[in-house]
Amino acid sequence: MNKIKTIFKGKFLFIFGPFFLLWLLRYIVPNYTISSKTPHWAYIPPKSCLGGCGSIDGFIPFVDWTNALIQFLRKYEIFGLFTFRDFTRGMANYVDKFLDFTEAVLHKGFPSYEIGPLPWIFIITLTVILGFYLRGWRLALLGGTCFAYLILFSKRGIWELSMKSLAAISVSAPLAALIGLCLGILAVKRKRFANFLWPMLNILQSLPHFSYLILVVIFVGIGTKAGVIATVIFAFPPMARLTILGLQNISQEIKEAGVMAGCTKWQMLFKVEIPAARSPIMLGINQVIMQCLAMIVIAAFIGQPGLGHDLLIRLQGLRLGEAFEIGVAVVLIAITLDRYSQALALKEPERREGNFLKRNPYLCTTFFAIIICSILVFLFPFFNEYPKELTVSASVYLDNAIKSFTRSLFVPLGIFRDWMLIYFLMPLKAVFQSMPWTGVILFVGAIGWKLGKMRLALTVMLFVFFIASSGYWVRAMITLYMVFASLVICALIGIPLGIWASKKESRTKLVLNICDIFQTFPSFIYLLPAIMLFQISDVSAIFAIVIYSSIPMIRYTVFGLRNVPQQIIEASITSGCTERQLLWKVKMPLAFPEIILGANQTLMFALFMVMIAGFIGTVDLSQEIFRALSFSDGGKGLIIGLCVAFIGLTADRLLVEWSNQMKKKLGFIN
């Protein structure tokens, strides 16, 4: 802890001084408060007001400019032939071709050839065999269970909904992976392109889901293909990033071996580099699939049919039992997809010798399974179409259970909720709303400068200035308040839990496994329990944010504590440290840089979730973005998205730099 003290000693005044001074100003200058019609310009940026003041626009009209650009793209004909929108719609039609095929295979069938969709027995059997091939019977069991649940509980059509979602994913995931791979390769081969791509990826990965949706609505329209395209755009950045990392981390020797063998450029790429980087690239595919699933669920807002759509309707109608059933389906699919693609990423080629059957056991099994399944389908209609009479639904019981559960907990939960609101959230909100924007700019600038980088200081100041000048300052501060409140709670839960988990190998394993599972859920799912417990309020939004975003906090704490070098621990024990001293004097200071990184990730997760939580009615940026979505206001959607991205990037830059500097001081990195 001393290290942290010395970092701040003497700098405290420098960093917080001007900020507090400006904050205090509002008690001296009378029209400094939010309640007055025209608050002082140094306090709240001109024209940016929380509703009430008419339409919101900043003193720099970014929204208008963006809308003008969008209009231009819609109307202007390139070479007098077609507009940009024609182009995007044309592309979308190509996507539609693929989509027609996957949809036909999975749930529509080919009516013109009188062929139905793939019978359920095929899907389950193939999933199980694939599971066996990729890792073994546990994975096969998981896959089998997942699809068995889907078919068994399809009284309200969960199977068809799942197939719709899977059809969309099976188009968008390969497309996103391909785009990401190509961009990644290009960035590695062309330095200049990399300089352009990195900041783009940073922004793309911190834009909220809805910004994409709005732009896609404008340029593509609504419906399945729009959802798929939004998903592709949302999902390719991690693939590009992991491709770049993978290709850059190939050992120099392997590349030299390729050159010395006399490879041409293409041979190098396809025979040496891509295969050598296959693990990170496959992990990229895993990420792409998970991002696709998360986005497909959210794309329900622009009319993407499937699980997300029905989940959304049920949530809006507060039919929680049915929503729960669908939620379980989404979660099962998420875990299955995640585990399968992870197994694929870690799969090493296996040596098999002998005859054809012995060398290709899975190929042969698949072949025979297909024959047997075909015979079964031909003989028994049961295997072709699962009879409706045999499906079940637990939604009625679930509804009752949820009702009696919330009824019995109504009073204590209500008390808790009100207590949180009155004693924690409201005061915090007031604090954040009263922060002068000039002070905040100075504050982040001072931190940036103290971390020793003029460039860093200017960048983060520019980010904050953008938010202030765009007219969404007050909203942004409310978003920040929600994020900050969640961050505090996450730290209060995550750090102790991480400490507890790091004490024993078995606990670490358990906690990390739970984290793994929770992380695979699409963020939207977390609204379900939040609404069940706390109805519609800031508390339920923060509850959803906290469950979603405490995962990285726990994970990084455990990682930091467990990665303290064994030698140092042994040295401290032999110096006579008690358990407590060991933790607070040795392990925590050494793990602190990692915990900071955890806080950074938590903040990013929280920002994403805040935007989704707008669905249950908060008054921050997310409400504005929902409004923008219903009016198809592309400029507003993009600018608010950028505001959110810049909040995230500001925190990210500062925290990562801080963590790096501490690591340098501790000698962990050079």
Added chain:
Amino acid sequence: MDDQIKISCSNIWKLYGENPEKFLKENNNNPSTEQLKSNKYIPAVRDASIDVKTGEILVIMGLSGSGKSTLLRCMSKLIQPTDGQVFFEGKDLLKASDKELIEIRRHKMGMVFQHFALLPHRTVLQNVAFPLEVQGIEPIKREDRAKEVIKLVGLEGREKYYPRELSGGQQQRVGLARSLAVEPDVWFLDEPFSALDPLIRKEMQNEFLRLQNMLKKTIVFITHDFDEAIRLADRIAIMYEGLIVQVGTPEELITKPATDYVAEFTKDIPRSKLLNAESVMNNEDKKLYDNTVNCKEKIEKIASKVLKSEGSYSVIDENKKVIGSLSKKEIIKALFAEDKNE
């Protein structure tokens, strides 16, 4: 160009820094250590000139960071030197087009790496066949050839294994096989045995010598291990901070070290293993004694019998001509190198 010389490097420079070409030109292609330091240039190789003769084993040796690997990579143009010339069989490598370079590498060069650099997704057979595959040789032919080389390095029966299933020594055998698959003229080995255990290392050195006896390649071998160098080398080049300090046979390095650095290096080498009768004998005394020794005999072998006997031994060459004599005095002098200052 002398056809005995396979690779000829002259005045090779490799600097790392802002604009090394310009810096080098401004300083008349010969900046001093101080100039390099004050301008923040890191010299990897400085003014290195060396010829590799056909059929010899040239060992480049030096500590880590001495520039030996960089020099090797300049020879195969894996790294573009900042300045200097490299001739491969009389052809200027630095002026060769990409296409020509690919051709030269495909047919004339083979390289073995410190950490094996095997492609993890390919079997032993596919790894060894890889250089043939990129040449576009048809599968059956290249697999036959690969099997031949695998047999040569003693890995028969492991063709279908993946690199991760092999031990370090076995993996390096695959590396050797791969580099030999195209029957290269020149064989570059970059610290090939450094990552192996001492016992395996010895075994691999023997294996290497066995292969070289059969194949008679021109070899450039990098190592930081002086024992390994004297075991394998026809000639040794010692590098220090980017400079080639001395080039010579192992005997020359020990008997006539060019600098204190080389002397320091060679100090701990058991001289008896290296020196022969000829290099330590008394040249003036050409009398024929009762006992004789061959001039090429290593001191290690003859020391005990000379020390046991009272008189001197005559040293004779292949033609039985007496060229000098050995007494206890010479042997002791050879075994316990005298301090230069005395």
